[in-house]
Amino acid sequence: MSLKDRDYFNVKLERQDDESLWLKCKACSELIFKKRVRENNNICPKCGEYFFLTARERIESLIDDKSFTDISKSIIADDPLNFIDSKPYLKRIEEAQANTELADALILGSATINGKGVIIAAMEFRFVGGSMGSVMGEQICHGMEEALRLNRPFILISSSGGARMQEGVFSLFQMAKTSAVRAKLSENKILFISIMTYPTTGGVAASIASLGDVIIAEKGALIGFAGRRVIQNTTGEELPDDFQTDAFALSHGSVDRVVSRENLRDELSKLLSFFLEAE
Amino acid sequence: MSLKDRDYFNVKLERQDDESLWLKCKACSELIFKKRVRENNNICPKCGEYFFLTARERIESLIDDKSFTDISKSIIADDPLNFIDSKPYLKRIEEAQANTELADALILGSATINGKGVIIAAMEFRFVGGSMGSVMGEQICHGMEEALRLNRPFILISSSGGARMQEGVFSLFQMAKTSAVRAKLSENKILFISIMTYPTTGGVAASIASLGDVIIAEKGALIGFAGRRVIQNTTGEELPDDFQTDAFALSHGSVDRVVSRENLRDELSKLLSFFLEAE
Amino acid sequence: MKDEMTLAALREQINELRRLNANGEIDLSSEILLLEEKLRRLTAASYAKLADWDRVKLSRHPQRPYALDYIPEIFGNFYELHGDRIYGDDRAMIVGLAKLKQRTVMIVAQQKGRTPEEKKERFFGMSRPQGYRKALRVMKLAERFSFPVITLIDTPGAYPGIESEELNISGAIANNLQEMSQLKVPTIAIVIGEGGSGGALAIGVADRIMMLENATYSVISPEGCAAILWRDNGMISEAARALGLTASRLKELGLIDEIIPESLGGAHTDLQETAANLKEVLIRHLSYLSSLSNDELLKERYARYRFIGRYRILPKE
Amino acid sequence: MKDEMTLAALREQINELRRLNANGEIDLSSEILLLEEKLRRLTAASYAKLADWDRVKLSRHPQRPYALDYIPEIFGNFYELHGDRIYGDDRAMIVGLAKLKQRTVMIVAQQKGRTPEEKKERFFGMSRPQGYRKALRVMKLAERFSFPVITLIDTPGAYPGIESEELNISGAIANNLQEMSQLKVPTIAIVIGEGGSGGALAIGVADRIMMLENATYSVISPEGCAAILWRDNGMISEAARALGLTASRLKELGLIDEIIPESLGGAHTDLQETAANLKEVLIRHLSYLSSLSNDELLKERYARYRFIGRYRILPKE
């Protein structure tokens, strides 16, 4: 799998959510019945290419049917810096909310996986690039505190470009905040499984996502701190073909496993069984 | 400084302890008055080459005059394996004892450095290559326990080819033994300074010597796990010029400082002052 | 900053007058006093109205004092330690023991380098994974011996290179964040120049976070922000303003504890004065933090980080 | 070992008779029983008188079961974990979660590789610093969740290469020794093949040290010892004997706790039988160790290591 240029990045994250019943796979160019794709974990039934999964689809693909209960706090982004780029920050948030029907870039709930109770959270890349601002930081911490309170494992599925620029240092410090709360899980023997997907980068990679007791990379994930362009511009280095891929992370010791999307649920179930008392 | 071959190893460790009043420096070929060399920390007054220091000379070069009290246990090597190579093990020990006037390859005592009380130990390379067997392991542990009891820093100066083969797994397990006792110093906030000299290798490098709170390499030290020949024979790799030198260890992050012999005593004194209550 | 050149010219003239005065032939002391007062006023005015982007440039000023300039002014007996004991010794991250008013402290500081050779050796102050691991190693050493930890932050950011990614820079930074949140000794972080994003934060989790007056601290560089959000290099100054990266703004927002004044015109005009201010702040805060038990210390630190963030609470439906 | 070929021929003949017997035309069962008994006797005698050097060769036998052969026989659900989170993933060191009688344990094992490709990938079982650091990482993970740690030792030694020295292999091994001496969970180390010096010990500090019957454990390889002490490759067998590296010798010397019997002729003749023996031993010792409090466990472990060594006490003068 080649990650040679930005285009690929865009293809990976493209979401053909129009009314059409059909969808074109960019990998094998086949026109496929969209429903079949959605039912197949958004994997191309022809060539096996992974299409983009929304946070909600992601969670549903991993948990027992109808076991999800939203436990997120009722909070939405503030605008502490009165940030305006091409549009005001809160306008951007409103649009993202309308577009995704989410309050911010994270879904958080309790659920069961093969009957085992967990707290599970997933980032929504369509919501301002899955960026971590004050809301996501708080929701992740809230999720970990619920895991502590209920003595359940905490599972976080990352899909993010990093910290949310529009909240400035508030966003930066969410890295420290989530890492500090994560330490409480360690102290109290609560399992934290981090799942990295396409893409897990920047401030999210450099904080909570890299702190899993077990770190699983989804096959095809993009995992890294700095962007390819930044690295090339700063260093002039030629990037290897597998740079920041799942295989790169595995061979360099950054993640425990690479798991294909089809097997992710079974893997989680198996992994959980080691950490839960015989039931 | 080149460490290209075994000859150099031998030159570094050569001890011209005959009756002659003169000594020939292998580095600059000068004939030098031996007494002047001995008074100069065994450094060549012409070219600055370091000659071999015995354990006793080493300790005397670091501590306050006449402050040394031997605190070692009255023990000598046993021969649990009835080991005979070119000569019986105990015969080898007796010869080394006669040759060095030491019981085994370690000197251990209490002393002061600029008035600061320490427990200090130095390995004697002339005693079976400074190898660590049961006696050295026990003396090092005894030294650490004395450091604990008296609440004094522990300083170990290594000069060793590694574990003592003639005691087999007893020697191997001294690595674990010294490391386990070393952990007690950590628990009790007792400082452990490890000084690595030419050579600090094998099982000594891979245990107690690498566990210093602060690790200082003497300028010109040889520091490594495996011997050059073994590495070349196993891997066929071309070894870099600075391989296993002080500079190699420093640039690869294995040691805190490289210090020239002349400055070692002052450095120790300075370092100790950070860890001792204002007196 | 055009102003800077005008002010520099005025400063030079005053020095010239001082020399004349020193000759003893004419007494110019009252004129000099007047000019000095004028210079002070102009400088203060000029720097007060600095745009945020100018402040960024000041925080990167080539003459700005670096960690190794401050350390001998503030601390006694700096004893540098090296290496992460794993892979290497990052020269962009300097660590070591020092004395602050007889008390042993551990210093962890980012260092940019002044000469071209030094800049290269120190990767322009961009720390690499081996640097963050070295920092953590000595912080754990400090914890073992109950030495407070003082970090001096000054980096454009963590070094973005292939080797950094191979060495799991994400994991190295994340690990420092977690470990520093639990370090059982008083910790103080001071941004002395550039506080470049995660690369700064990785030594910045502490009981006190302070900034020098002209230092900046940001989630992303203004250049990076302009490129991503505006796709326009002309918007760098606007991005700098939007990011809220100055000491005064961050103090207003409650994200830092205190602003440490610099000498007039910026720390590079008077190292001693700025260092003295820094030292006073360190001693004052350390004295308070040292009065706390470990439990209190960690509880306060945890509360601080647990509650960072600004969001709106939706009314329950 | 010439004996081995004779025994193999006899074994083949017995199998041939079994096949004939299975046809049902003639009843050979009593003859087969007699031959089997004879084979058992000859094998036992042959292996009992094995020279130590032959035992070394057996411990390195190309057909000898490796960690990944035993694991599925003994444990349920092995779930491999990867990486040191710093630099790499050493394939000569495999680690992961598994179940032993419903109980979760952490396995840390050295693996040599069977095919030429696998041998290369796994560096012939020689662990590198990234392997020792991976091992330590998961042992700390196990500690956090109170999982016992079981290590399976099988290595010619730590990998002697430039990269190993660059990555401070000495420090990595030493660090494991210290950390394992303090790990707050029951730990069992089993030498299943070659126990090669420091490279083996680095995962071998434990509450129980056991060896398979034909495994060896030595401070140096017989080849290395002969080269250094005798300067004569002809003395390898003599060196093997002198080093006292067999399970029975080490048990006599009080350096290991128990010898785990292998199937007759060596573990490679019957993996299931050997694995069953291994499993029984693991369960028995784990059951005892789990009955201890952490304090008792660490105290016993400390005492064990503190008093290892043989020396003579000189009379006070």
Ligand SMILES: [Zn+2]
């Ligand atoms: Zn397709």
Ligand SMILES: [Zn+2]
């Ligand atoms: Zn000379």
